[in-house]
Amino acid sequence: MIVFNPIPAINIGIGHISTHGLLIAVGFVIAAVLARREAKKCRLSVDLVDNAVIIAVIAGLIGARIFYIVALGQGMTSLEMLEVWTGGLSSHGGYLFGIAAGLGYLYWKKADVLAYADAIFPYLLMGWAIGRIGCFLNWDSYGAITTSPLAVVVNGEARYPTQLFEIAGYLISFFVTVIFSRSRKNDSRLKGVKAAMALGLFALTRFVVDFFRGDPPQYLLLSRVVTVAVMLACISFILYRNKFEA
Numbered sequence: 424m425i426v427f428n429p430i431p432a433i434n435i436g437i438g439h440i441s442t443h444g445l446l447i448a449v450g451f452v453i454a455a456v457l458a459r460r461e462a463k464k465c466r467l468s469v470d471l472v473d474n475a476v477i478i479a480v481i482a483g484l485i486g487a488r489i490f491y492i493v494a495l496g497q498g499m500t501s502l503e504m505l506e507v508w509t510g511g512l513s514s515h516g517g518y519l520f521g522i523a524a525g526l527g528y529l530y531w532k533k534a535d536v537l538a539y540a541d542a543i544f545p546y547l548l549m550g551w552a553i554g555r556i557g558c559f560l561n562w563d564s565y566g567a568i569t570t571s572p573l574a575v576v577v578n579g580e581a582r583y584p585t586q587l588f589e590i591a592g593y594l595i596s597f598f599v600t601v602i603f604s605r606s607r608k609n610d611s612r613l614k615g616v617k618a619a620m621a622l623g624l625f626a627l628t629r630f631v632v633d634f635f636r637g638d639p640p641q642y643l644l645l646s647r648v649v650t651v652a653v654m655l656a657c658i659s660f661i662l663y664r665n666k667f668e669a
Contacts, residue, residue: 426576429562446557451480454543454550461542471534472543479525486520487512494642513642515649518547518625537615544618545600548625552593559586567637583635592628599624616661623657626650 432439455476462472490513525543529536558564566583574581604617630650633643 424572424574424576424581427562429577430560431562441557441561443557443561443563446560447554450550450553450557451476453553454546457546457549458543461546462539465538465542467539467542468534471529471532471539475525475528475539475543478528479521482524483517483521484512487514487517489520490516494645495639514551514629515646519649522622537618540615540618541604541613544621545597545604548593548597548600548621551625552590552597555586555590555593559584559590564589565637566635569635582637585632585636588632588635589628592632593625596621596624596628614664616664619657619660619664623654623661626653626657630654 430442432441433445455473458476459469459472462469493516494513526536526540529539555564562577564586565577566585566588568580569583570581571583573583575584576582600617600621603620604613627650630647633646633650636643638646
């Protein structure tokens with residue numbers, strides 16, 4: 424077992440910055456930059472990518488708060504529900520609302536939604552992995568108490584470092600998606616499949632990691648329902664593209 428002392432914030436002289444918030448922001452920026460580069464390579468509009476990402480981030484923050492309130496906000500007052508700065512965001516609401524808003528914007532602009540999704544989605548995996556580094560440093564979204572040699576000891580408690588599990592899962596998912604898409608880059612049925620693979624593998628990673636997390640049972644149940652639904656939707660889309668879009 425490894426003994427770890429969390430780093431909740433970084434002192435910058437005139438104040439401090441949360442490691443959690445900082446790494447999430449860094450992850451978003453890196454994902455956006457890489458998505459822009461991919462869009463240029465695919466001759467897609469960088470402006471549309473920028474706008475879609477900004478809209479997705481705003482919608483994602485709202486969705487993350489809503490999902491948290493639905494899952495764990497029993498007993499919160501109306502004022503407490505609005506106090507986002509006190510914590511309480513759920514990644515499920517973040518990516519569901521963010522993706523819906525971003526794709527909705529692209530559809531409204533009459534863009535090739537699947538082509539843009541292919542350019543953006545894989546890099547969300549990398550951005551999410553970087554964000555989870557912040558969760559680990561801040562010791563947030565940790566796992567259940569265990570005696571496993573994989574445990575990390577914080578404040579005398581040995582728990583699964585589920586943040587590290589997610590980081591590994593998202594990075595593996597990213598490389599699998601990229602390698603697969605490159606191996607079939609001339610396949611006409613591939614449009615949209617790259618994005619569906621990225622999202623499906625994201626959901627699969629979270630589904631597996633949930634078995635090691637230390638969250639309340641009602642949240643874990645809702646999380647599993649959402650991840651299974653996302654995986655089924657992605658698998659159905661991939662099968663449809665392969666069967667009917669040849």
